[in-house]
Amino acid sequence: MLVMRANSLLNGFSGVRPLVVNTMLDMLNKGVHPIVPEKGSVGSSGDLCPLAHMVLPMIGLGEAEYNGVVMEGAEAMAKANIPLVELKAKEGLALINGTQCMTSVAAHALADALMLEKAADIIGALTVESLRGIKNAYDPRIQEVRRHSGQKEVAENMRRLLEGSKYVTTQGELRMQDSYSLRCIPQIHGASRLAIDYVASVVDNEINAVTDNPIVLVDTGDVFSGGNFHGEPVAIAADTLGIALSELGSISERRIAKLIDPALNHGLPAFLVKHGGINCGFMIPQYAAAALVSENKVLAHPASVDSIPTSAGQEDHVSMGTIGARKAAQILENVRVVLGIELMCAAQALDLQEKRKLGAGTAAAYNVIRGAVEFMEEDRVFYKDQKLAAELIADGTLVRAVEEAVGELK
Template sequence: MVFPMPLSPLFVENPPESFQFERGMWMIELNGKDLTIEQMKQICWENEKVGLEEASLIDVRASRETVEEIVAKGHTVYGINTGFGKLSDVRVAAQDVDSLQLHLIRSHACGVGEPFPEKVSRAMMVLRLNALMKGFSGVREAVVKRLRDLINKEIHPVIPSQGSLGASGDLAPLAHLALVLMGEGEVYFEGERLPTIDVYQKESIQPLVLKAKEGLALINGTQAMTAVGVINYIEAERLALQCDWVASMTLQALEGIRDAFHPSIHEARGYPEQMVVAERMRHLINGSHLVTFQGEKRVQDAYSLRCIPQVHGAVWQTLNYVREKLTIEMNAATDNPLLLEGGKVVVSGGNFHGQPIAFAMDYLKIAVSELANIAERRVERLVNPQLNDFPPFLSTNPGLESGLMIVQYVAASLVSENKTLAHPASVDSIPSSANQEDHVSMGTTGARHATMVIQNASKVAAIELICSMQALEMRGIERASGLTQDLWNRARKVVPTITEDRIFSHDIEKMDAWLRGDFFDWNKWRTVHEGGETYVDNT
């Protein structure tokens, strides 16, 4: 089984049809149909530019003509010439339909809390634009082009992270996005947080006046939870791979039993992801003189070593599920009402309900919590003198110095916090809009909590790597596998050998930053997978 991989140099040399060449740069063309997570990596991590597919623009224009016809003929259609939510039965006069959109955006822009990271804000804009490019939302071409231009100029809305119920769309967060199109609110630009209007004046951009339906089309959708979800997935995928690598180092430091990774064991159970993790572990320990055979030093290892393929494999199963749902949602029409069948049919429905992504985010945070859970147990085996033959807590002077004793406490604390955060947000629902919207998903809350779980789990992985490196050095780094020696050499440039007690908080933060940043150069490192190769950058 081949797990999804990041873009490689070959991918850029032979771009798919959804890429265009413009001004010497590759540009990802949006059409509302086939946006991928790999392309989102390029857009959000590399600030890749986006374009608009001409065929999809034809559909955008056609749906707009339908909206203008509805307004001209005076037909009553939700969101075009009516109020919203419980106020959907209130008819709005023709001369007020533009003002209706202005009031909608301003009144709904009531998010609170710390802003989403700029990367999430950029992802929200891309996903909202991709949804509008399906041609079901009735916005003008000027709206989609404005979103495109803001993305390409790297003008990103400041969007508060709290305030969405995850049904009726991510109304509050997306309203803050929509404000920026109107020249209101705040943006991130060139490393600063600035009033939107100041940036518009600097860049000679005119604010848009939203027309009938456009305000609703911009805020009815799941783009906040999905944007956070996409960033979460990318971070979690990387973390899961890192945990496989770090676990292989711990296995060698503890002279673990290689028989537990025999391919026949995993084929006997049949989970493809479990088999891939076992294969990866075999590859990572290949050539090691530290791993043992069953009966050589002990008959069986503890579960935190023996069951790495079973536990990590189950995490990869969840990641595959999450990836599938996110990919569908990234290309979904989540507006209401939708202009379907070439604009001939206008139907109110509930595609804005975030339940699929709410479930996916809850599954994700449970899975990543387990990565941290089992990693913390390996940390305990590395530092507990009752469970190994190392000096207590890997200290160079036990008694006078505490070594890595309290580092394990920190891992335990983070794991415990994750157990609280992993409580599913999707099981909660609070009615809103005078009980018209009487069931909501809380998907954005689940996505935000998943972010926190991933951040905590990354720190636990950093702690395991610090402890594992120290133990491996005591065991004899020269006896480890070649891949493990390479990892050890790279990581030692981040956190040097522990010769005496020091402020380990600095080490944990530096290692965590390395794991979340420079641990892998995706164009040079490969995961081990069926039919693939492994290349290690030894620079």
């Protein structure tokens, strides 16, 4: 938030002194981190409440974290040897009237989403192998006639990940077609990618935009009151991000359900455990995945379609963008867990069948999960394994290992 606000002010249309921006940069460089409540913004006029908390330490108020300790803002500034600022005309408004809270949360979620979309392809490919899926669905000619770039990227990833695999089959070898959760991975994952690309374009722009009010035009001396503080562009993008991520979780849960169901998993044991009846196997992890996917359906309802008047009706339409960004971040966290469960299920399914050669990329993915989570011979406490699998996705371990094997994925 601090760096985004400073960057916005540096455009030179906000009417603040260099001293104000330099103080913000000193706070960043010396580790004075304001304490900002995550709730309380309606997304217009900007993120007034969160940004006010962000700048309170600059004037000796509020709280901040310094060297790992939360303290009064004035104390943190003094310990860091940063002089307090006495704000002049326009500066207070320039500091708090903007979209930096919602944009910061959305940017963090977006960065994680760009990693997650690759992980979803990797894990989906491992499931395809574990179910001896049909590789023809990823033929480039199918993707070309549909034309969507996201679909083409995912299909290319699938081909590279599965290259050399002896698990995958061809059309008619074992069956004529796979269920949608396998066959339509390029179409479904690809659609989420298109949405995430749109979100990236909005966030990239907003990071460098002037979002306060009024705007000061130094060259002409004009001062105009406009609406650049309104968070609607980010609000719609954040809602879109949440929906796109929710779909990645939704299809992953369907693949998990297929893997554990003996009526659908093409000969694997029920719930992916050798000795059923006395063992639940992966029955309960699928419960957790189903719960998270269902929670995401609620969270994916757009915040931006809501508005409530503020400031005695003067601000009669607001964006709710900060709420949308926070929801997207929560959806992303839930999807990581779901994909982690699928990763464990796919590895378990592979270990329950005749050993064959894995694909160039999926072999690396299998080694990563087996380096953290061992084969389940009989029931054990699962939550630690679920956490480990999700962390392999969150910290980039899974994607890095696969890209070391096959090169950078789309």
